Amino acid sequence: MPTVKTFLLPDLGEGLTDAELLTWQVAVGDTVTLNQNIAEVETAKASVELPSPYAGTVVALHAAEGTTVDVGSPFIDVEIGGEEPKADPAPPAERTPVLVGYGVAEDSSSRRRRRHTTTAAARVDDVPAPHPTRPLASPPVRFAAKRHGVDLTAVDATGVHGEVTRDDLERHRDATPVPTPTATATPDADEERIPIKGVRKHTAAAMVRSAFTAPHVTEFVTVDVTPTIELLAQLRDTKHFTDVRLTPLTLVAKALLVALRTNPTLNSFWDEDAQEIVVKRSVNLGIAAATPRGLMVPNIKNAHTLGLRDLTIALSDLTTTAKEGKTGPADLADGTITITNVGVFGIDAGTPILNPGEAAILCFGAIRRQPWEYRGEIALRSVTTLSLSFDHRLVDGEQGSRFLAAIGQILSDPMTLIALS
Structure with missing residues (x-):
């Protein structure tokens, strides 16, 4: 019988208590394989890509991009069918998993496959899932786009595999006019507030x-x-x-x-x-x-x-x-x-x-x-x-x-x- 496994945000081995979710690399309905990267998070020390400890179908994402998630909190739900793969030593949901050392090496020929329909069992926990046509881009490019407020779907991709490259992002930024303040700007428009989190x-x-x-x-x-x-x-x-x-x-x-x-x-x-x-x-x-x-x-x-x-x-x-x-x-x-x-x-x-x-x-x-x-x-x-x-x-x-x-x-x-x- 298919079962749903809950993956908790793991202990990153740094003695840190939380991490900021930068980007999801999967969406509800996606099929994931063991050790496929599912998200990029930023701790107080560095940016880290999280591999999946389960092979199956994503049925829930428990956090939104840009939010802070506590270590040990539910992070993602994956529905697995039949027996759980023996190579998966991930701990059960009631125990906080450790990032280093879980999962097995993924076959280099495996590729992410997207399900175009979601089952009735899929849950979203009130968190908006990434758009199913999310453009391809590496985590550093996604982070730079987020930092500069650039929508990657609006960027012309020239990467070998159709991904948005850093050069694509820079060309888009150079070609996009910088908005100027209007006469109706509110008094608060002359300041910018930057949340202090992560490395800063x-x-x-x-x-x-x-x-x-x-x-x-x-x-x-x-x-x-x-x-x-x-x-x-x-x-x-x-x-x-x-x-x-x-x-x-x-x-x-x-x-x-x-x-x-x-x-x-x-x-x-x-x-x-x-x-x-x-x-x-x-x-x-x-x-x-x-x-x-x-x-x-x-x-x-x-x-x-x-x-x-x-x-x-x-x-x-x-x-x-x-x-x-x-x-x-x-x-x-x-x-x-x-x-x-x-x-x-x-x-x-x-x-x-x-x-x-x-x-x-x-x-x-x-x-x-x-x-x-x-x-x-x-x-x-x-x-x-x-x-x-x-x-x-x-x-x-x-x-x-x-x-x-x-x-x-x-x-x-x-x-x-x-x-x-």
């Missing part, structure tokens, strides 16, 4: 905790980085870097990693319970990234083991993944020290707030051509300002100063970087 909510809470928990100290140094810029140009012309995007940030990151060898306390955290300073031997280098979903700090695991080319590739992959909204929870966990590059916005310096649980964050400002004393004369040089915020419980003024000075020295004389790498 988590970031705000984390920054407040950090600012009021760790005693911040920020120091600055201005450096002539002309030799680093010249080295950058030489490296780009070699066969080792012709196919990768080498930027000044890569050399700053490498300088930081080298400076940590003689200043290991900067790669540590404060264990409140044990009242101990824990110095980490491995360096998981975080890079603050501005994304459509807010500020995120994914990190490169074991960055201290990477050569310059591999570090360049890792940085490029990290920023591309973040901008596409594909950063996962594992990419955001266990960072040990962070770099924030405000120079890309034309900013000279800043006093960054520590990423929670870390001892230091380096701020890399804009590189500008300006008059500078060089070999006893005034010359036009490439100059930047570096600032370092650190937790004064873990790092005293001498340690922080030596670390920042070491990074500056390496960037002003990159032969040191080559010698010590």
Whole structure:
């Protein structure tokens, strides 16, 4: 006999209590297979696609897109016929399922099939179901469309399989006139209210905790980085870097990693319970990234083991993944020290707030051509300002100063970087 299985929003393994439903990827009446993606949700850490733990027919969606769903709450009902597949170890409805580890790999040849008629048993729980002719699009494209208020059904799709691509979305936005306020606009029309949730909510809470928990100290140094810029140009012309995007940030990151060898306390955290300073031997280098979903700090695991080319590739992959909204929870966990590059916005310096649980964050400002004393004369040089915020419980003024000075020295004389790498 057919039975209806209720899938509860699973524990995403992050200790989080809820998630925002970004998009449904199925509708009532659809036939789904094991591990087929059914929805995209956003936690306080990352965007996650949920696979179905059941094979059968969707009979109910328990939440509307854009709403927050508590972990353990009913999420979707699936009607299964006959015996439940043995490969499905999903827990029963009365217990909260765990996202990691349920279901089996889906046959790559399987495809989503849509039922054109719904049975009398189908329930909708007063939640509007997605339109049956919903256009194809990847989760990042759907999220971008939602953020900019674009109806994907109005976008001309040029993807290989008929899907709406990011370029399609951008072309549509460029071609759509921006509405202008009318004379009958209400007094409230001159303001916009943005709900604080998901990544932005988590970031705000984390920054407040950090600012009021760790005693911040920020120091600055201005450096002539002309030799680093010249080295950058030489490296780009070699066969080792012709196919990768080498930027000044890569050399700053490498300088930081080298400076940590003689200043290991900067790669540590404060264990409140044990009242101990824990110095980490491995360096998981975080890079603050501005994304459509807010500020995120994914990190490169074991960055201290990477050569310059591999570090360049890792940085490029990290920023591309973040901008596409594909950063996962594992990419955001266990960072040990962070770099924030405000120079890309034309900013000279800043006093960054520590990423929670870390001892230091380096701020890399804009590189500008300006008059500078060089070999006893005034010359036009490439100059930047570096600032370092650190937790004064873990790092005293001498340690922080030596670390920042070491990074500056390496960037002003990159032969040191080559010698010590």
